[in-house]
Amino acid sequence: MDMRPASFKEQFPAIAEHCGPAGLNDLLAALQTINVQSAQAVTSDGEYCDSLYLVVEGKLVSQITSDRETIRLGSLKKGDIFSEVNILDPGPSTSTVIATEDSMLLALSHNTFRSLEKPHPVMTGNILRMICSIMVDRCRLADKLLFSKYAYIEGITDSKSTQHRGLIEWGRDILQKLHGHAGTQS
Amino acid sequence: MSFIEHLQSVPLFSEMTNDELRTLEQSMVIEDYPDGHKIISEEHINDRFYVLLEGEVEITHEKDTERGLQRISTMGPGSLIGLHGLIGHNRPIVSCRANGAVKAAYLPSAAFNLLYQYNTRLPHHFQTIVAKQLAADYRNIVGELREMMLADND
Numbered sequence: 001m002d003m004r005p006a007s008f009k010e011q012f013p014a015i016a017e018h019c020g021p022a023g024l025n026d027l028l029a030a031l032q033t034i035n036v037q038s039a040q041a042v043t044s045d046g047e048y049c050d051s052l053y054l055v056v057e058g059k060l061v062s063q064i065t066s067d068r069e070t071i072r073l074g075s076l077k078k079g080d081i082f083s084e085v086n087i088l089d090p091g092p093s094t095s096t097v098i099a100t101e102d103s104m105l106l107a108l109s110h111n112t113f114r115s116l117e118k119p120h121p122v123m124t125g126n127i128l129r130m131i132c133s134i135m136v137d138r139c140r141l142a143d144k145l146l147f148s149k150y151a152y153i154e155g156i157t158d159s160k161s162t163q164h165r166g167l168i169e170w171g172r173d174i175l176q177k178l179h180g181h182a183g184t185q186s
Numbered sequence: 187m188s189f190i191e192h193l194q195s196v197p198l199f200s201e202m203t204n205d206e207l208r209t210l211e212q213s214m215v216i217e218d219y220p221d222g223h224k225i226i227s228e229e230h231i232n233d234r235f236y237v238l239l240e241g242e243v244e245i246t247h248e249k250d251t252e253r254g255l256q257r258i259s260t261m262g263p264g265s266l267i268g269l270h271g272l273i274g275h276n277r278p279i280v281s282c283r284a285n286g287a288v289k290a291a292y293l294p295s296a297a298f299n300l301l302y303q304y305n306t307r308l309p310h311h312f313q314t315i316v317a318k319q320l321a322a323d324y325r326n327i328v329g330e331l332r333e334m335m336l337a338d339n340d
Contacts, residue, residue, distance in 0.1 A: 066336040089321035094328040117310060125302070128313050129273065135320045136273045142327050143279040171335045178328055 003028055003056070003106070011079045012054055018126035026116060027123070031106040036060075036099040043083055043093040050090035051107040052131070055080045058103020062095045062179055071172055074181025075100070082180065084131050087113060095179055138178050145174050189216060189291060192239050196264045198315045206308050213301060214291040219284040225267070226282040232271040233295040238263055241288035247280050260285065269316050272298050 005024050009016040019027055031054070036042055043049050045064050055076050062073040062082065073095060076082055082097060090110045117124045190207045193199045199207070216239070219225055225243060226232050238261060245258040245267075258280060261267065267282050272295050302309040 064332055064336070069336060071335055085321045085324050088317035091321065091325065094325060094332075121307075121310065125310055125313060128310075128317060132273050132313065132317055132320055135324055136270050139320065139323055139327060140270070140276065140279060142331075146327075171331050175328065175331050175335065178324070178331070 003031070011056065012081070014130060015054075015081075015127060018130065019123050020120075023116075023120040023123035026120060027108075030112045030116060031108055032112075034105045034107050036103050036105065038099050038101050038103075040099050042097045042099065042105065043086075043095065045094070045096040046092050048091065049083060049086040049093040050110045051083060052081060052087035052113075053083050053097070054106040054108070055082075056104040056106055058105075059100045060097050060103055061100050062097050062181070064095050064175065071175065073172075073176045073179045084134055084180075086110070088128075088131060088135065134180070138180065142174050142178050145170070145177070189214075189239070192263075192291075193237065196237065196266070198266065198318065202308075202311060206311065209301070209308055210293070213297045214293045216289065216291045219288040219290065221284055221286050223284045223288070224281055225284060225288070225290065226271075226278050226280070228278055228281045231276060232268050232278050234268050234292040235272045235295075235298070236267045236282075236290045236292045238265045238267065239289040239291055241290075242285040243267065243282045243288060243290075244285045245280050245282055266315070266319065268292075269319050271295060272312070272316060 005016075005021070005028065008024065008028060015027075016024065033056075034042070034053075036058070042053060042060065055078055057078055060076040060082075062076060064071050064073065076097065083093065085091075085094060087108060087110050113124060113127075187195075189211050190204070193202070193207050193210065202210070214237070219241075225236060226234075228248065240263055243261045243265070245261065246255055247258055248255045261282075268278070270276075270278070272293075298309065298312065301312075
C-alpha cells in the first residue's frame with residue numbers, strides 16, 4: 001500500500017510535522033506495510049523487536065502476560081503508534097500487541113530510521129527527540145505515581161503483593177500509562 | 187586523567203571521534219562540588235546533563251512523601267545524570283547530592299541546542315545516548331512492575 005503524504009499528515013501529525021516534503025517522501029518509501037489478521041500478534045512480551053508501528057487501519061489490544069494471567073493495558077486504533085521503546089533501542093518488547101480485527105500497520109525499523117539520518121539529519125533528529133520526549137513524560141509520570149503511593153506499599157507487611165487489590169489496580173494503572181494508554185480501562 | 191580520557195572511559199561515549207570529544211570538551215563546564223552539595227534538586231528545574239568525573243553522588247527522593255528522605259542509589263565516576271533535562275525542562279523527580287568531594291562536567295541544554303544548529307552528528311550521537319538510557323530506564327520500570335503484578339500467588 002502506498003500511503004500518500006496528505007493521508008500520512010492527517011493520520012500521524014505528530015510525526016509528519018517534523019518532515020519536509022523530500023523527507024516525508026523518503027520516510028514513506030522506507031515504511032514497511034504489514035497486514036495482520038485478527039488474533040495475530042504483532043509484538044510479543046519479552047521478545048526481540050526493533051520497530052515502531054503505526055496503525056493505519058483496524059484495532060489492536062496491548063497486554064502483558066504470564067503463564068497464569070493476562071493484564072490488559074489498553075486498545076490501539078487508527079492513528080495510534082506503539083513500540084516506541086524498540087525503535088530507540090532494539091530489545092525485548094514490554095508488551096504483547098494482538099490484532100482484535102484485521103489491521104494494517106506501517107513499521108519503521110531502527111536500522112531503516114538510522115539510514116535516513118544522513119540524507120535527513122534534522123527530520124530524524126526531531127522525530128527521535130519527539131519519541132524521547134514521549135518516553136520521558138511516561139517515565140516521569142510513572143516515577144511520580146510510584147513515589148506518591150510509596151506510603152501505601154509500606155503498609156503491606158507480607159510479601160504477596162498480588163493479594164492486595166488496591167496495589168494491583170495501582171500497578172495496572174502505572175503500566176497502562178507507561179504504554180501510552182490514558183488510564184484504567186476495562 | 188584528562189577530560190577527554192574521562193569521556194572515552196564512558197561506554198556510551200566510546201563511538202565518538204576525537205574531534206567530537208574535543209567539541210564536547212569545549213561545550214561542557216567542569217566544576218568541583220563540596221560534600222553535601224545538591225547537584226540536582228527536586229525543588230528546581232534542571233536543564234543540565236552531567237558526566238560524573240570523580241567522587242560519588244547519592245540519588246534521593248524526598249518531595250511529597252509521607253516517609254521523608256528515601257535513598258535510591260549511589261552513582262560513581264562515568265555515570266550520567268540529568269539526561270532527562272536535555273529533553274524536557276521539568277522539575278526532577280529525584281535529587282542528586284555529592285557524597286564527599288565530587289568533580290563533574292555539565293552540558294547546559296542551551297549549549298546542546300546550539301550544537302544542534304552547527305553540528306549534526308554530535309547532537310545525534312547525544313540523542314542516541316539519551317534514547318538508549320531512556321529505553322533502559324523504561325524497560326526497568328516496566329519489568330519491575332510486571333514482576334510485581336504477575337507475582338506467583340502460591
